[in-house]
Amino acid sequence: MKASPRKWQSQCIEIALEHYTTTPHFFCQATPGAGKTRMAAELARRLLGQGKIDLVLCFAPSCQVVDGFRSTFATVLGRRLDGLIGAVGAASTYQSMEHQDEAFWRLFDDYRVFAVFDEIHHCSGYDPVLSNAWGQQILLKMQDRAAFTLALSGTPWRSDDRGIALARYSNPEGRLICDYRYGLKEAIFDGVCRSPRIVLLDNQMLRLKEDFANDSTVKFFPSIAKLLRESPVSYEDLLFHEDALSQLLDLGSKKLDEVRMLKPNAAGLVVATNIDHAHQVALALKSRGESFQVVTTRTPDAQQVINRFKNSDCRWIVAVGMISEGTDIPRLQVCCYLSRIRTELHYRQVLGRVLRRMGDIDDQAWLFVLAEPTLRRFSQRIADDLPDDLAVVCTVSAPKFEPCSIEGEDLFAQALPGEPGNSPHVTTMQKFSSQVDLDPVSTYQISFSKNYRQQLLAVF
Template sequence: MSRRLRRWQAECLELAKIHYLNHVDFFVQATPASGKTRLAAEIAHWLLEEERIDFVICFAPTREVVAGIQRTFTAVLYQRFGDTLASVGAAYTYQSMEHHPEDFWTLFTKYRTLTIFDEMHHCAGHDPLLSNTWGQKIIQRIQNAATYTLALSGTPWRSDDLPIALARYSNPEGKLICDYRYDLQTAVYDGVCRLPRITLIDNPLIRLTEETENTASVRAFSSFQQLLGESPISYEDLLRHDDVLNAVLDLGIDRLNQERSSVPNAGGLVVATDIEHAHQIAALLHFKGESHVVVNSQTPKAHQLIDQYRHNSMRWIIAVSSKRSFQDVVDLLHVPERSQ
């Protein structure tokens, strides 16, 4: 793999070299799909070359992300990097923390390790009583044992307001302190990420038929906002309504056709609310003659399907809007071979 780095990666790498001279923990917030895994591999490469560590151990939310880490680290380190420690390092899912034998945890005390946490916001807590399972393991087994830690996150906050494990917060404001921050605005300016464009869709002629045992009444609404505020219809109902889905998909198909006029293998990403919704969308795309693939947390060998999509001419990929599968797709799709 070429050693050429993006500007932010090179800048963050140099900062990490200085930081690790006097500190153990390094926290990086970088916008999704900006290249955090490559940065982590470069930091590991430097620590190994400087003979500051013996092993690199990574944790990530899913098997698909773990597989991506293994590929990137193998290429950057020019050494075997697998799912066992018969190499310079290994990557594991956070779920695996609950099943490692005692011998695994002694690695952190017997050897010098760089421990990397991908999407660190999944791990909550600063003390064992107010932590989730993964946060507890980090506090009990890694926090005071790892030689160095590197925490990465694209969205460094939690909806339950619990602190993120290993993170530092300002006092009394309670704001997360990042050692390096690379936000979306800067990533767009650098050409690393694309400027998000939001298209609002509404309907001024909505008709809702409400039936009782003996009568049926029709109510008119001038917008989706009015419909949601003045009827029993929920946003979830709209997302699963075939007419709404068809309207949105038709707009997406038109836009993808425009993109393909200049980028022949451009692809489209559809985000579903759950697996059932994903297959509903897939059925509609199939009816329209649109080639597609569905990828979710239950898809066998999902990362292989994503890799295939990156390099073929299939038009659509459908992911589920969860903390796991959606981010897997976004991270793995962010390569120059395919327009998104």
């Protein structure tokens, strides 16, 4: 039996239907994990039932999210969304828009099309000149030809401060105007999303030994922030460090044990930096006797691996560039954030993977992260669904034409082992002098003391 829409979904649908009587474009911001796809499917069902549309075309940033759209829409509409004969429409990636033939674009002239755009922040530009390739396709080929459009986003801003396609902004402030907003606070109060618990891991005595050709120095630092600020050590170095990795995984495993006492099939997500790092994490989990799956951009049949994990009892999934947004695995309840990507967009999207609630007892989500200053700041801002300093479009000059990549994804994180940007890190690292005559190589070693400390941020 099909479940009824949630209260927020029904409310959004009624507002959208009323909105469509005067304008064809509707923008919905709902916190990650709230059920935007289901709301979109229910809205499509209502429009079809009212005889206002003929076809539904959905676009999303990844194949994983597209598969989720096809499944959810088929369940709600009772009709396929696979683009084959007899289907009510199709779902495809934004990237595929550039490869559609003229017959596809004629659908917008021959039929009344309801166009749905998931995670619309990937498509920049409210002006074709200031757009990326995906935004340009929407503005030039669909904006004025679709019967209705629905733009969805859990994090409606971009790291480059550009406007979002199909979005409206206030004048002169440049603030994003949402036709409907459903925030994290409301979602937690309604029992739709879990309440996030973010644990920042720090160390009170970090030892750095740096060896030169004829000399060596030893320095001590009272925090990760001070180490990163006053030494050559990078945040990425710490992510690969066995001690830091071990401590974070220990915390995550212990919390997952506690969660599974109430919810036996609960699972954890580790977001790794690149493929080598993912295998390092996998070895660490294996040494603990943990069950796990590894999925990266190079994993054969990655979607099938994710689907098997979704319906299994496996404890952990280690991911690189695959489960940052949109992927629906409700049993994920614990996450270790070990990605080198430090944008607020990506960080919030990852947190969203553990927020989707399944029942009455799974009311908390846990995120474990190193106390790096930028990530600490992001963590303290989670309660603010639409930060004032992010949901603003700055005045910019016309950029060069921008190819499209997944907004917030680190392309180096998808490199194969042995490729540039993917060399393994070990506790001992090499640092070349920046002087012109290239001084001899120095090496440095980081040691973590046993004096770890944790800061718990309970958002609500």
